[in-house]
Amino acid sequence: MKDAALGYAQAQQAQALDDLLALVAIPSVSTSPAHQPDMARAAQWVADYCQRIGLHNVAVMPTALHPLVYAEWLEAGDDAFTLLLYGHYDVQPADPIEKWHTLPFEPTLKGENLFARGASDDKGQFLAVLKAVEAYLQTSGRLPINVKVFIEGEEEISSPSMGEFIKQHQTQLACDAILICDHPMLAADTPMMYYGVRGNCYMQITVRGPGQDLHSGLYGGAVDNPMNVLARLLAQIQDGITHRILIPGFYDRICDIDDEEKALLNDNLFVSADILKMQTGVPAEAGETGYTLAERLAVRPTFEVCGIGGGFTGEGKKTVIPAEAFAKLSMRLVPDQDPREIADLTQLYLSSRLPSTVTMEVEYLGGSHPVVVDYRHPAVQAAHQAYQQVYGKPAVLMRGGGSLPLMWDFQQILRAPIVMMGMGLPDDNLHSPNEKFFLPNYYRGTETIIHYFDLLAAQA
Amino acid sequence: MKDAALGYAQAQQAQALDDLLALVAIPSVSTSPAHQPDMARAAQWVADYCQRIGLHNVAVMPTALHPLVYAEWLEAGDDAFTLLLYGHYDVQPADPIEKWHTLPFEPTLKGENLFARGASDDKGQFLAVLKAVEAYLQTSGRLPINVKVFIEGEEEISSPSMGEFIKQHQTQLACDAILICDHPMLAADTPMMYYGVRGNCYMQITVRGPGQDLHSGLYGGAVDNPMNVLARLLAQIQDGITHRILIPGFYDRICDIDDEEKALLNDNLFVSADILKMQTGVPAEAGETGYTLAERLAVRPTFEVCGIGGGFTGEGKKTVIPAEAFAKLSMRLVPDQDPREIADLTQLYLSSRLPSTVTMEVEYLGGSHPVVVDYRHPAVQAAHQAYQQVYGKPAVLMRGGGSLPLMWDFQQILRAPIVMMGMGLPDDNLHSPNEKFFLPNYYRGTETIIHYFDLLAAQA
Numbered sequence: 069m070k071d072a073a074l075g076y077a078q079a080q081q082a083q084a085l086d087d088l089l090a091l092v093a094i095p096s097v098s099t100s101p102a103h104q105p106d107m108a109r110a111a112q113w114v115a116d117y118c119q120r121i122g123l124h125n126v127a128v129m130p131t132a133l134h135p136l137v138y139a140e141w142l143e144a145g146d147d148a149f150t151l152l153l154y155g156h157y158d159v160q161p162a163d164p165i166e167k168w169h170t171l172p173f174e175p176t177l178k179g180e181n182l183f184a185r186g187a188s189d190d191k192g193q194f195l196a197v198l199k200a201v202e203a204y205l206q207t208s209g210r211l212p213i214n215v216k217v218f219i220e221g222e223e224e225i226s227s228p229s230m231g232e233f234i235k236q237h238q239t240q241l242a243c244d245a246i247l248i249c250d251h252p253m254l255a256a257d258t259p260m261m262y263y264g265v266r267g268n269c270y271m272q273i274t275v276r277g278p279g280q281d282l283h284s285g286l287y288g289g290a291v292d293n294p295m296n297v298l299a300r301l302l303a304q305i306q307d308g309i310t311h312r313i314l315i316p317g318f319y320d321r322i323c324d325i326d327d328e329e330k331a332l333l334n335d336n337l338f339v340s341a342d343i344l345k346m347q348t349g350v351p352a353e354a355g356e357t358g359y360t361l362a363e364r365l366a367v368r369p370t371f372e373v374c375g376i377g378g379g380f381t382g383e384g385k386k387t388v389i390p391a392e393a394f395a396k397l398s399m400r401l402v403p404d405q406d407p408r409e410i411a412d413l414t415q416l417y418l419s420s421r422l423p424s425t426v427t428m429e430v431e432y433l434g435g436s437h438p439v440v441v442d443y444r445h446p447a448v449q450a451a452h453q454a455y456q457q458v459y460g461k462p463a464v465l466m467r468g469g470g471s472l473p474l475m476w477d478f479q480q481i482l483r484a485p486i487v488m489m490g491m492g493l494p495d496d497n498l499h500s501p502n503e504k505f506f507l508p509n510y511y512r513g514t515e516t517i518i519h520y521f522d523l524l525a526a527q528a
Numbered sequence: 529m530k531d532a533a534l535g536y537a538q539a540q541q542a543q544a545l546d547d548l549l550a551l552v553a554i555p556s557v558s559t560s561p562a563h564q565p566d567m568a569r570a571a572q573w574v575a576d577y578c579q580r581i582g583l584h585n586v587a588v589m590p591t592a593l594h595p596l597v598y599a600e601w602l603e604a605g606d607d608a609f610t611l612l613l614y615g616h617y618d619v620q621p622a623d624p625i626e627k628w629h630t631l632p633f634e635p636t637l638k639g640e641n642l643f644a645r646g647a648s649d650d651k652g653q654f655l656a657v658l659k660a661v662e663a664y665l666q667t668s669g670r671l672p673i674n675v676k677v678f679i680e681g682e683e684e685i686s687s688p689s690m691g692e693f694i695k696q697h698q699t700q701l702a703c704d705a706i707l708i709c710d711h712p713m714l715a716a717d718t719p720m721m722y723y724g725v726r727g728n729c730y731m732q733i734t735v736r737g738p739g740q741d742l743h744s745g746l747y748g749g750a751v752d753n754p755m756n757v758l759a760r761l762l763a764q765i766q767d768g769i770t771h772r773i774l775i776p777g778f779y780d781r782i783c784d785i786d787d788e789e790k791a792l793l794n795d796n797l798f799v800s801a802d803i804l805k806m807q808t809g810v811p812a813e814a815g816e817t818g819y820t821l822a823e824r825l826a827v828r829p830t831f832e833v834c835g836i837g838g839g840f841t842g843e844g845k846k847t848v849i850p851a852e853a854f855a856k857l858s859m860r861l862v863p864d865q866d867p868r869e870i871a872d873l874t875q876l877y878l879s880s881r882l883p884s885t886v887t888m889e890v891e892y893l894g895g896s897h898p899v900v901v902d903y904r905h906p907a908v909q910a911a912h913q914a915y916q917q918v919y920g921k922p923a924v925l926m927r928g929g930g931s932l933p934l935m936w937d938f939q940q941i942l943r944a945p946i947v948m949m950g951m952g953l954p955d956d957n958l959h960s961p962n963e964k965f966f967l968p969n970y971y972r973g974t975e976t977i978i979h980y981f982d983l984l985a986a987q988a
Contacts, residue, residue, distance in 0.1 A: 099844030161846055167740065225845060252746075266745060270845045279809030280627065283959040284832045285726060285929045286712075288860045289824035290804050292814035295833035295855075296766060303763030306756060308883070344750055349739030354752035354885035364749035372744045373755035374848050375839035380856060384559030385685060385730045385893050386621055387858045388834050388959055395755075396840060398847045400748045423768070425814035433845050468745070499743040499848055 070522040072207035077199060077514045084199050085182075087117065088175075088510065091157075091191050092184035095173040098134055098158035098225045107221055110157045111135045114219050117195075121202035122209075123217060132229035134158065134221030138240075141201070142214045149524045150214040152243040152484070153201075154474070155194020155250070156223035159186035160499045167501035180507050187505035188496040193249040194219060196491055196513035203518055212525035216243060220474065223250075226268065226434035227473040234474075234481045245447035246478050247520075249513065251490035252498075254338040254464055256506060259455040259516075262468035262488040263448065265475060266369070267401035267438035269410040273298070273418065274394040274429040281379070282389040292425035295378050295393040301418050301428075302395060306371045310357040313371050313399075315417045321404045325367055333362045336464055347494055366467035370400040396433075407435025436473030445485045446527055454520035455489075458512055463489070489516065529672065530982045533663035537974045544659050545642075547577065548635075548970065551617075551651050552644035555633040558594055558618035558685045567681055570617045571595045574679050577655075581662040582669075583677060592689035594618065594681030598700075601665070602674045609984045610674040612703040612944070613661075614934070615654020615710070616683035619646035620959045627961035640967050647965035648956035653709040654679060656951055656973035663978055672985035676703060680934065683710075686728065686894035687933040694934075694941045705907035706938050707980075709973065711950035712958075714798040714924055716966060719915040719976075722928035722948040723908065724900035725935060726829070727861035729870045733758070733878065734854040734889040741839070742849040752885035755838050755853040761878050761888075762855060766831045770817040773831050773859075775877040781864045785827055793822045796924060807954055826927035830860040856893075860929065867895025896933030905945045906987055914980035915949075918972055923949070949976065 077084075096110035097103040111128050114137040118126045123139035137157070142150070162172035162185050170176040175184035182192070204211045218241065220230055234241060254260045275294040282291065306313050313319070325333075333339075339362040341353045355364040364370075378393030380386035399410060411432040422428050441448070443465050452462045468488070475486055491513035497503045537544075556570035557563040571588050574597040578586045583599035597617070602610070622632035622645050630636040635644035642652070664671045678701065680690055694701060714720045735754040742751065766773050773779070785793075793799075799822040801813045815824040824830075838853030840846035859870060871892040882888050901908070903925050912922045928948070935946055951973035957963045 099842075099846070101843070161840070161842065161844075163840060163842060163846070164741070266748075268745070268847065270847065277810055280957070280962075281624070281960045282808055284830070284834060284858050285728070285860055286954075286958065287804075287808060287825075288726075288830035288832055288858075288929060289815045289828055290813055290821055291808055291810045293832050295836055296762070296831070297768075299759045299762035299833060299836075299855075300768045302756070302759035308757075308760045344747075348742060348747060348751055350737055350751045350885060351887060352885045353750055354883065355749045361750055365747075368749055370744070370748035371756070372748055372753050372847075372849055373759060373839065373853075374744060374846060374850070375841045376755055376759075376836050376853060377841040379833065379835035380621070380623060381835045381837040381854075382559075382621065382623060383561070384621075385856070385858075386559070386623070386834060386959065387728065387730065387832075389832055390834070393833075393836060394841075395759075396845065398744050398748075398845075400745055423814065425810060425812045427811065494746075497740070498746065499846065500741045502740075 069208045069212065070518060073203035073518045074515060076207045077203040077518060081511050084510065085507065088182065088192055088195055091195060092175045092186050093173055096158050096221065097161050098222055099161060107134050107158065111137055111221060114157055117198065118217060122205040123201065131233045136221065136233065137217065137219040139217040140215065141211055144211060144214045148214050149527065150216065150243045151524060152216045152218055152241060152246045153197050154246055154248045155197065155219045156190045156221065157219050158221045158224050159189065160224050164501060169502055181504045182507055183502060183504045185503050187503055188492040189498045189503065190223065190250045192505035192510055193491045193513065196510050197247065197249050197517050199514040200517035200521060203514065204521065212521050216241060223473065226436050228434060230474050231477040234477050238481055241482055243482060243484050245484050246482065246486045248472060248486060248488045249491055250472060251468055251488060252492035252494050252496060253490050253509065256493060256508065257459060258338065259459050259463040260490055261448065261451060261463040261465055263443035263465055264440035264467040265438065265472050266468065267405060267407055267436045269399045269401060269407040269435040270433040271397045271411055271414060272394060272431045272433055273397065274392055275426050276392040277426045278389065278391050280391050284387040284389050287389055291389060292423060293389045294426055295390055297423060297426050298393040298395060301421060302373060304421055311355055313369065315413050317413045318410065321406065323403050332465060333366055334360055336362055336466060338464065339365065367402050369402050369405060372398045374398045401438045403438045403440050405438060407437060408432065411435065437476035439475040439479055441486050447485050447487050447524065450523040450527060451487050451489050451520055453523050454516050457519045458516045529668045530978060532667035533978045534975060536667045537659060537663040537978060541971050544970065545967065548642065548652055548655055551655060552635045552646050553633055556618050556681065557621050558682055559621060567594050567618065571597055571681055574617055577658065578677060582665040583661065591693045596681065596693065597677065597679040599677040600675065601671055604671060604674045608674050609987065610676065610703045611984060612676045612678055612701060612706045613657050614706055614708045615657065615679045616650045616681065617679050618681040618684050619649065620684050624961060629962055641964045642967055643962060643964045645963050647963055648952040649958045649963065650683065650710045652965040652970055653951045653973065656970050657707065657709050657977050659974040660977035660981060663974065664981065672981050676701060683933065686896050688894060690934050691937040694937045698941055701942055703942060703944050705944050706942065706946045708932060708946060708948045709951055710932065711928055711948060712952035712954050712956060713950050713969065716953060716968065717919060718798065719919050719923040720950055721911060721923040721925055723903035723925055724927040725898065725932050726929055727865060727867055727896045727898035729859045729861060729867040729895040730893040731857045731871055731874060732854060732891045732893055733857065734852055735886050736852040737886045738849065738851050740851045744847040744849050747849055751849060752883060753849045754886055755850055757883060757886050758853040758855060761881060762833060764881055771815055773829065775873050777873045778870065781866065783863050792925060793826055794820055796822055796926060798924065799825065825929045827862050829862050829865060832858045834858045861898045863898045863900050865898060867897060868892065871895065897936035899935040899939055900927065901946050907945050907947050907984065910983040910987055911947050911949050911980055913983050914976050917979045918976045
């Protein structure tokens with residue numbers, strides 16, 4: 069049964085690529101109101117595909133915001149292992165569009181890479197998983213385990229309606245484990261599994277002064293400049309030398325890690341300053357004093373200004389004191405920091421630092437809880453073996469730096485372990501111009517999942 | 529002769545308005561390459577007008593950048609007073625365009641106000657002066673003094689080619705005084721004269737980190753964020769409490785003012801926190817500790833962030849570490865600070881504070897020297913009397929907060945006193961959306977200049 073599925077997957081690679089090309093051509097940017105129709109199109113595409121490969125009870129299910137695609141195949145029996153297959157069909161915005169070498173939503177093949185927004189994050193990865201389902205169903209008419217498919221459309225905006233959705237569909241979604249494929253491998257021949265992810269707290273701060281932009285000569289020296297004030301506020305959030313975050317209470321809930329895990333993190337040869345410099349082009353690494361690079365990426369929180377704007381930003385000079393200035397802030401969180409509490413602490417701190425010469429608005433734009441999973445669980449160990457069978461070596465275990473908002477809800481409500489098997493590469497340009505997916509990972513990803521289903525069935 | 533001119537000016541107000549409407553409709557934005565043809569059109573309009581009213585040797589003269597309009601009438605004789613009439617036909621950009629209630633280059637009359645970019649700064653003001661010339665020439669065929677007209681197109685970008693132009697045309701431009709009308713009155717019934725202006729130093733700072741925007745989850749904690757660094761750099765330029773500028777050497781060349789001038793500045797009833805709040809809408813005044821509001825606006829330097837940008841600034845969230853971030857900085861300077869020296873000191877200071885994890889580019893975008901004039905000079909005192917004759921009271925003497933780049937070149941090369949007679953109002957929204965000109969000031973401005981020419985002739 070497994071061998072037939074593997075044979076099918078190999079024979080059908082051209083079709084698998086065609087399907088992926090069709091899906092990434094849909095600009096399903098969840099954060100943009102203008103792309104609402106594209107969101108609906110992408111959801112429908114996924115549902116049609118699930119129907120086509122023989123899944124049951126396929127449905128585009130409405131949520132408070134973006135619809136979710138559900139499907140299932142439960143004929144392996146009540147005693148069989150039930151795996152929930154998670155993915156997200158929404159993508160990041162393409163800005164800055166002028167930095168793309170090809171158009172973000174006109175997928176372009178260059179050698180073994182497919183360039184398109186969403187190719188790696190996450191359309192290519194969840195489609196690789198569904199291709200494993202297709203391979204079994206099209207060859208044997210059945211799967212070795214039960215599966216439930218859950219492809220959402222809000223991941224890139226922190227999945228605001230998913231918590232409520234999972235709560236309401238708790239019985240329908242009940243499972244023995246949850247599979248998430250939405251992260252990179254360490255290299256094309258080196259698989260990697262996350263056993264945890266950082267959380268996130270995203271805020272927007274606006275500082276307002278005069279009723280409108282003022283002539284900096286006529287009023288300079290008489291009024292406070294919202295942009296000068298904003299720069300000072302931002303500079304007070306983090307120490308410039310130690311990179312410690314200065315918000316009182318910010319570190320209070322952070323859990324220490326044990327020596328075994330510290331060794332696991334630091335023994336990873338793929339986390340190094342040299343690799344980092346090669347990947348990013350930065351002159352030197354930077355981060356919180358007292359922690360290794362591996363620790364800073366996995367088990368330490370961060371503070372980032374993700375966007376800033378105000379005043380005159382065109383070519384040339386304009387001598388104004390701007391009426392207002394804003395910054396978008398993102399903080400990565402680690403267990404057990406709580407995103408709303410961090411937002412509240414930040415607002416309190418900034419308010420206490422705000423001069424009376426301006427006003428400030430602080431908006432919480434969303435967030436996600438940090439999550440950690442027991443890496444010794446059998447469903448995680450089976451994934452290890454699956455990689456071993458395809459790549460000849462087990463996956464490296466790491467905590468992820470990015471955030472998967474839904475993991476918290478899955479963990480809290482479904483109470484099942486989360487298995488994370490990445491198929492991307494570190495240079496996939498996630499959230500950046502020129503996102504791409506290395507196609508051999510797409511095909512080998514499907515093979516790995518075919519093995520994984522088989523190994524899970526053997527465990528049960 | 530004077531009375532005939534006054535009568536003509538009064539009778540021709542409708543024509544004067546039509547001429548101004550035609551001129552402000554031309555979007556002569558000097559900083560914008562796209563508006564080059566409009567710059568040429570505006571210069572030609574001014575030249576045609578000078579020709580039409582009977583000035584001699586009218587010429588649109590090329591410079592290294594934007595052309596300048598020259599004209600003269602020198603038949604009052606070698607012993608007569610020669611006054612150089614300065615103005616600028618270029619205007620500030622209209623951004624943010626969405627904040628205008630009417631279109632910036634479709635002049636709109638509302639009551640006694642004319643709304644248009646450039647209406648007050650400076651098209652309305654220099655045209656009021658030329659209307660005085662017209663009034664004399666059209667009624668008596670002559671002027672009581674010699675005049676030279678000098679209308680440039682680079683004022684809003686710090687007049688980069690004017691210094692060289694004045695040097696090359698030193699003999700042609702020789703005069704006994706220079707008249708500049710390019711500032712506000714204190715109120716519609718209260719004229720004001722500047723006897724000095726602050727200088728300006730404009731810079732752009734760009735901080736660069738990774739080769740492209742990075743996923744803040746995957747790389748947060750490993751690399752420095754150019755926007756975090758930029759905020760820290762900006763915050764280190766000025767103390768948040770005292771508003772002292774922290775760049776070493778910044779204050780070294782500043783001259784103290786004597787007690788007589790300090791009293792002159794501080795006795796001005798029109799400079800007050802209440803008036804400031806009403807004019808700008810700020811919650812409270814702000815500025816350098818240890819100086820009065822009047823002193824801070826006139827004889828103290830400033831530091832302003834005029835524009836800032838980087839990363840994701842659209843709607844919603846995007847979790848990136850941006851590849852770069854930039855800020856546009858403007859510093860107002862006072863005698864004897866030198867703009868290039870200040871730019872050098874700033875670059876030196878910021879470079880010394882820059883971490884090795886990013887790179888920085890500092891560009892000097894232009895500047896102007898601060899200038900002060902002897903307010904006891906007869907050409908200044910004659911202007912006082914002219915205001916007395918039209919408004920029933922003399923002008924209040926002040927130092928201007930804004931910058932007129934050319935004053936330094938005039939003073940250094942032509943060695944003549946500069947007389948500054950403003951016709952704008954404090955709420956003209958200079959450099960802001962909804963710029964306007966109060967039309968009664970336009971007509972009374974022309975009357976005042978008619979008197980001024982007559983008083984200068986009597987002095988000679």
